[in-house]
Amino acid sequence: MFKSLVHPGSFKGGVHPAEAKELSMDSPFERMPNPKMIYLPLSQHAGKESKLLVAKGSLVKKGELLAEPDGFISAPIHSPVNGAVTKISKTANLSGVPKTVIEISVSEESEPSYLEAIDFKTANKTELLDRIKEAGIVGMGGAAFPAFVKLSPPPGKKIDKLIINAAECEPYLTRDYRLMLEYTDELISGIEILMKIIGVDCVIGIEDNKPKAVEILKNKLGNRTDITVRVLPVKYPQGAEKMLIYAVTGKKVPPGKLPMDVGVVMQNVGTAISVFRAVALGEPQIEAYVSVTGGGITKPRNIIVPVGTPVSEILDFCGGLKPDAIKVVAGGPMMGNNLYDYNAPVMKATSGLLILTEAESQPGESIPCLRCGKCIEVCPVNLMPTRLSQYSKLQRFEDAEASGILVCMECGCCAYECPANIPLVQWIKLGKKEVMKIKQQERKSA
Ligand code: SF4
Numbered sequence: 525m526f527k528s529l530v531h532p533g534s535f536k537g538g539v540h541p542a543e544a545k546e547l548s549m550d551s552p553f554e555r556m557p558n559p560k561m562i563y564l565p566l567s568q569h570a571g572k573e574s575k576l577l578v579a580k581g582s583l584v585k586k587g588e589l590l591a592e593p594d595g596f597i598s599a600p601i602h603s604p605v606n607g608a609v610t611k612i613s614k615t616a617n618l619s620g621v622p623k624t625v626i627e628i629s630v631s632e633e634s635e636p637s638y639l640e641a642i643d644f645k646t647a648n649k650t651e652l653l654d655r656i657k658e659a660g661i662v663g664m665g666g667a668a669f670p671a672f673v674k675l676s677p678p679p680g681k682k683i684d685k686l687i688i689n690a691a692e693c694e695p696y697l698t699r700d701y702r703l704m705l706e707y708t709d710e711l712i713s714g715i716e717i718l719m720k721i722i723g724v725d726c727v728i729g730i731e732d733n734k735p736k737a738v739e740i741l742k743n744k745l746g747n748r749t750d751i752t753v754r755v756l757p758v759k760y761p762q763g764a765e766k767m768l769i770y771a772v773t774g775k776k777v778p779p780g781k782l783p784m785d786v787g788v789v790m791q792n793v794g795t796a797i798s799v800f801r802a803v804a805l806g807e808p809q810i811e812a813y814v815s816v817t818g819g820g821i822t823k824p825r826n827i828i829v830p831v832g833t834p835v836s837e838i839l840d841f842c843g844g845l846k847p848d849a850i851k852v853v854a855g856g857p858m859m860g861n862n863l864y865d866y867n868a869p870v871m872k873a874t875s876g877l878l879i880l881t882e883a884e885s886q887p888g889e890s891i892p893c894l895r896c897g898k899c900i901e902v903c904p905v906n907l908m909p910t911r912l913s914q915y916s917k918l919q920r921f922e923d924a925e926a927s928g929i930l931v932c933m934e935c936g937c938c939a940y941e942c943p944a945n946i947p948l949v950q951w952i953k954l955g956k957k958e959v960m961k962i963k964q965q966e967r968k969s970a
């Protein structure tokens with residue numbers, strides 16, 4: 525589909541699924557009209573659920589603080605709309621897990637209640653960092669890690685590079701691509717804020733299937749040497765944190781370690797834009813930028829919606845499901861989660877809703893392992909997926925841990941490549957959950 529620009533060295537393993545980005549890549553963002561109801565989960569980020577500050581009957585304004593962080597790794601939640609709290613409920617989130625949710629009946633738009641705007645050119649590092657924390661900015665690359673935590677490395681951890689993850693290696697998704705085309709100035713200002721906080725230069729890592737975005741970024745950046753663009757070959761999962769760090773710096777993040785352990789802070793394109801808006805406009809993270817795509821949706825497009833909008837309303841806005849649609853996935857086809865309840869709300873870090881037809885989702889019957897070794901060949905972190913999935917199936921969690929199950933980044937390459945259609949990554953995910961549960965219990969009893 526695309527002509528490659530460069531092909532430097534790359535990480536071990538990985539796969540080349542069909543990109544299918546053409547479905548939505550030429551659709552500029554459209555703002556969807558507000559829904560009648562918003563369902564705002566208190567847990568939209570990695571870490572602890574936020575603490576509720578409102579009750580049934582509270583009248584809320586767009587931008588108002590509704591829940592405060594509970595502990596260091598947590599984030600505040602603000603109202604994406606004007607309205608009234610009708611209920612505090614337990615509602616399934618995008619992964620099907622029941623979570624505490626603030627239900628808001630939406631009323632007319634009026635002047636929002638944002639934070640005070642800050643001039644980032646004159647503000648100091650602490651003011652900028654406080655604002656990112658106060659605005660509830662979480663990483664939009666998938667893990668929804670509170671951004672200020674990543675930007676506050678403990679003393680002794682020397683950071684020497686900021687990497688902006690613009691790889692968007694998941695097939696189908698075009699949110700980050702459109703953000704780079706349509707919000708280039710906001711992105712560059714957001715990067716400047718992040719650089720000021722950490723005090724380092726920045727590299728934007730982008731796959732070579734986005735030539736227009738590369739061109740526009742290079743034109744805007746001109747001869748700057750503090751922010752550079754690194755064009756990388758298309759290979760899934762190029763955008764995984766560890767893979768991108770290796771591609772850009774040549775450094776390997778050891779198992780169990782973080783990017784900051786090799787001197788890197790990584791943020792996603794969307795996160796940098798949210799950072800700019802929080803600082804320069806005082807806007808908390810209350811909107812989601814979402815690619816709605818796949819062969820099963822009538823009008824694939826990129827949309828902006830208030831966080832908490834039910835998926836069902838988004839599907840309607842996009843013309844509804846086609847007759848041959850068989851599943852809706854939150855996220856991309858490789859790492860996304862199948863949706864069980866279309867009334868689940870989108871969250872701060874939701875990057876896409878993927879509606880697949882039977883032909884696209886290649887269900888296929890599982891057969892016994894052929895011992896071909898392909899899953900091992902493609903695993904970017906040198907695991908033995910077939911063994912890990914077996915341990916998980918047999919509930920041999922100690923063996924699974926000893927074989928490195930916690931190192932698995934759930935990229936799905938193994939399952940994608942498996943000719944026997946064994947749901948390797950699904951078994952591994954289950955095993956990881958159990959291992960983590962056991963470790964947590966051990967910690968508690970200790
Ligand atoms: S074992 Fe984990 S990291 Fe390796 S290919 Fe499978 S999902 Fe990816």
Ligand code: SF4
Pocket residue numbers: 892893894895896897898899900909910941942943944945946948
């Ligand atoms: S790719 Fe599938 S069939 Fe081949 S060894 Fe791995 S699990 Fe077995």
